[in-house]
Amino acid sequence: MPPEVDLSIRLTPTCTLSSPVLIASGALGFADTIEGAVDLEGAGAFITPTLTLLSRQGNPMPRTVEVSAGLIHANGLPNPGLSAFVQEDLPRLLSLPCPLIVSIHGESREAWQVLAGRLSAIQGIVGLEMNLTPTSLHSDGFRYGDVPNEAEALQYIAESLKSVRAVTSLPLIAKLPNIGAEIGAASRAAVEGGADVIAVSQAFPAVAIRLSGSQFRLPGVVGGLSGPAVKPLSLYQVWRVAQSVSVPIIGTGGVMCGEDALEFLMAGATAVGVGTANFIHPNASSQILLEIRAWMERSGVGEVAALAGLANKKG
Numbered sequence: 001m002p003p004e005v006d007l008s009i010r011l012t013p014t015c016t017l018s019s020p021v022l023i024a025s026g027a028l029g030f031a032d033t034i035e036g037a038v039d040l041e042g043a044g045a046f047i048t049p050t051l052t053l054l055s056r057q058g059n060p061m062p063r064t065v066e067v068s069a070g071l072i073h074a075n076g077l078p079n080p081g082l083s084a085f086v087q088e089d090l091p092r093l094l095s096l097p098c099p100l101i102v103s104i105h106g107e108s109r110e111a112w113q114v115l116a117g118r119l120s121a122i123q124g125i126v127g128l129e130m131n132l133t134p135t136s137l138h139s140d141g142f143r144y145g146d147v148p149n150e151a152e153a154l155q156y157i158a159e160s161l162k163s164v165r166a167v168t169s170l171p172l173i174a175k176l177p178n179i180g181a182e183i184g185a186a187s188r189a190a191v192e193g194g195a196d197v198i199a200v201s202q203a204f205p206a207v208a209i210r211l212s213g214s215q216f217r218l219p220g221v222v223g224g225l226s227g228p229a230v231k232p233l234s235l236y237q238v239w240r241v242a243q244s245v246s247v248p249i250i251g252t253g254g255v256m257c258g259e260d261a262l263e264f265l266m267a268g269a270t271a272v273g274v275g276t277a278n279f280i281h282p283n284a285s286s287q288i289l290l291e292i293r294a295w296m297e298r299s300g301v302g303e304v305a306a307l308a309g310l311a312n313k314k315g
């Protein structure tokens, strides 16, 4: 018999998860698309697509294009809005076989506070992930030149955190934007604002062109690149954040298999998010957890928590 391994991780003092493999925001919709079709037994938590106060239609189609070693998406945060989410989606999401983290984005200070306040009053949500990419960039902001400078980006991160921290005691995960501010500085601003956990990385700004027709492939030109293409960039962000702050990190970006996940843990992550891999195999999180377990058994590692930042300790 192989030795028993402990796969649990402590995200915050009040939030322990049975697995370090989390479903990244947006990867599997709002549960209506996945019920009965996806094995979530290996998932430490399910992070919803980003929810806004009012419903959003999202961007025109097409919203996703396949590129070498990745996917570019430009969804524009389609979601039902807070009220419909609470009434219609939440009961289903709370009955999934893993804990629920809700991703939120406030289009104003007041919107951040209403979202966080209302969700905090609901039993069963184990944490809030704040999608800190500025509102203008979720739609066509890039096209029209709304990229913030670093001082603005850091102020936006810190103030968004402070406004949400003031209305909730739920664990707060700051999912940092990867434009506007250097990622180490962004993580410090988030922690100073009250973040308990940092999540990196968000999908990276990217463009794809169709030669026949000489056209951009997405109607809004710019989308977010995810999948294997971004893994080394995301590993860098995890490493950099680990040098900058001492809170737990969720590392996301191109985790396709157990070995990828282990690399993120060794770079400094406490948990990994799995996004694009779910589009290839809907049971990706369970398979990745099996592979982590098998590697730990082979390597004589008893606790997954002991892997966080291992490479940093070795230098």
Ligand SMILES: Cc1cc2nc3c(=O)[nH]c(=O)nc-3n(C[C@H](O)[C@H](O)[C@H](O)COP(=O)(O)O)c2cc1C
Pocket: 024, 025, 026, 027, 048, 049, 050, 071, 073, 075, 077, 103, 131, 175, 201, 202, 203, 225, 226, 227, 228, 230, 252, 253, 254, 255, 273, 274, 275, 276, 277
């Ligand atoms: C189709 C799609 C939708 C996404 N939706 C969201 C979202 O609503 N909120 C968010 O913070 N990130 C969203 N993401 C980004 C992922 O959560 C993740 O940060 C990124 O894709 C990198 O991880 P991956 O390479 O494993 O996909 C989305 C990604 C994809 C591919």
